[in-house]
Amino acid sequence: MLRKIEAIIREDKLNDVKEGLKAIGIMGMNVCDVRGHGRQGGIVLSGRSGTYQVDLLPKIQLNIVLSEQNVDETVQAIVKSARSGVAGEAGDGLIFILPVEEVVRIRTGERGHEAVMYPGDIDERKGRGKTKS
Template sequence: MKLLTIIIRPEKLSSVTAALHSIGISGMTISDVRGQGIQKGTRTLYRGIEYQTDFILKNKIETVVSDDLFEEAVEAVIEAARTGQIGDGKIFVTDVADVIRIRTGEHGQAALGQ
């Protein structure tokens, strides 16, 4: 099993979650986050005054996928999130030793429900 930590543009959230749902991945946690990468922030005009924003608003999706869905999930996210511009985001992949469903005590694949 793999934990996918996906950082994307906020406007791509619905298309990425729809892509994950279409391949059978429904369990995920979504957070609003701020960060900085190659972009190094943006300039914003507010009431005639220009401001430098050092940290850009992004969405973080965390989901655990089975090994057999891993490649398909990564491809679905890339296809749904890519604009070709700086700031499209990143996918971080972490190995997961086990998953336990608290309610039933199920472990591994059974606990994922995929």
Template sequence: MKEIYAIIRPNKISATKEALAVLGFPGLTAVKVVGRGKQKGILGEVSFSFDPGLLRQEGRMKYVPKRLLYLVVDDADVPLVTAALIKINRTGRIGDGRIFVCPVEEVIRVRTGERGKEAI
């Protein structure tokens, strides 16, 4: 099993959730986050409202608002999920995000005690 972390633009969250659900992956966690990458918080790359406290001088932001999605999938599903994430979120502009794929040693469903694939 693998855990997939995707840092994406906030305006892409709905399309991403819908696409993953259609593919059979409705279960995910989404969190509002702020950060910055190589673009160093270029203000012109943000096309949505944000907290003015994130601003600093010279047309830059301390941090850029993003969404962090994470979900656990079977190893065989990683290519499908990552391809969908890329297809929905790639705009070709700075700030499209990142995808990280990490190993998962165990999954346990708290309610039933199921383990492994059955618990996903």
């Protein structure tokens, strides 16, 4: 079974998170800029003309499609590298985990698990590069 991790993280944590993922052998990913808010509904800033509410804050969304067997380790790596300090802070983000129907690598026509395997990735390191999806 394939899954997609959508991690909404702080912009300034992107490098740490990328390093954390590289360290466990997660290779394929994409990133986009998003704006949003969670339960605090944004933040209040004070300027010359008083205070004002910024309700949509910039964040980074990191997208990773991977095998279900690698989800837990990957989520742990993201939490560890994206959390502010030891206790974490409001606005540190959220991780969504979704089912993925199918993946096709355009160059080869490979599908499923095979389409998201890379030389030296998390599965190869664990000696299970040929496991079925």
